[in-house]
Amino acid sequence: MKINLFAIILSLSLVSCGSNDKKQSQNEAAPEFQNKGHQLVYDMAQKVGNYSKLMGKKDVVYxxxxETPDGKKDxxxxxxxxKGELSYxxxxxxxxxxxxLQGLIEQGFDGSEFWLKHNGKILNDENLLKGVVFNRPTNFYWFAMMQKLLDKGLKYEYLGDKKIEGIEYDIVKVTFDIAGKKTSDTYQLYINKETALVDQFLFTVADFDVIENPYLMKLEYESIDGLLLPTKRKYKISTWNAEVTNEPWIKVTWSNIKFRNSLAKEDFKK
Incomplete structure (x- = not known):
């Protein structure tokens, strides 16, 4: 199955996340900081609302x-x-x-099984299910990215500061310490000195050899139920100096965000 670009980009999330809730406990109290970069990321997570605060919302529907530049949409x-990072x-x-495929497509992860439906009918095609295994955990991670930048196994490096379009930024490099892996995905966060938010970040995807030229993602935040969420996003190819091409942006939005919907595990079963 051909994997679309956005799915590839989301794959970088998988290298640092799992569904073990105990892994998130480090977000509840200030850890022993590796360096200034680590502390800046910690401070950012407290500003947007840390993982413990996100968990307190129980669930979300949005x-x-x-949308791609040619007007195609999902x-x-x-x-x-x-709890358990279940996804639908x-x-x-x-x-x-x-x-x-024509008509409604449903994907799900119930904590143990990934599944796919087309117009209410279960599909067991192995190639199609690979897309589900790929999308469900990464879509969850993308939503909780700012909180999960404090997951275990991450390394932080403070790269200095830089002014971009009149705004002062601290730049922090985040990589993943994965045993036996020669290359690692990389984030380069631009943390606004005034707001403590990540206004933009560069990233690579080692598993798909997207290493030489990173993507630049720009974010706009919205305050929802006590959290600051990056509900408007756009990205395209860039350089390590955060310089972009003249290519149009790919746009992603989250809307109609509602927490505490009384969802249960049964809602994620096929």
Missing amino acids: TYTY VVTEKYLF GAYHTHERTLPQ
Whole structure:
């Protein structure tokens, strides 16, 4: 199955995340900081709302819209249960994801099994299910990224500061310490000195050899139920100096975000 670009980009999330809730306990109290970069990331997570605060919301339902420069869209109802990192997506429009199928596509992860439905019928095609195994954990991670930048196994390096378009930024490099892996995905965070938020970041995807040229993601935040969420995003190819090409942006938005929907494990079963 051909994997679309956004799915590839999301794959970098997998190298640092798992569904073990105990892994998140480090977010509840200030850790022993590796260096200044680590402390800046910690301070950022407290500003947006740390993982413990996110877990307190129990669950979330929102609309995810992904649009390419040629006008093709995915419009998805996403649902997550934070305990266990359960994930569900209903693709009402899927011009980028499985465009060969007509009608509603549903994907799910119930904590132990990944599943796929087309117009209510279970699909067991192994190649199609690979996309589900790929998308469900990474979509969850992307939503909780700012909190999960404090997951165990991450390394932080403070690269200095820089002024971009009149705004002063601290730059922090984040990599993943994975045993037996020669290369690692990389984040280069631009943390606004005034707001303590990540306004933009560069990233690579080692598993797909997206290493030489990073992508630049720019973010706009929205305050929802006590959390600051990057609900508007756009990205394209860049350089390590955060210089972008003249290519148009790929745009991603989260809307209609609602927490505490009384979701249960049964809601994620096929």
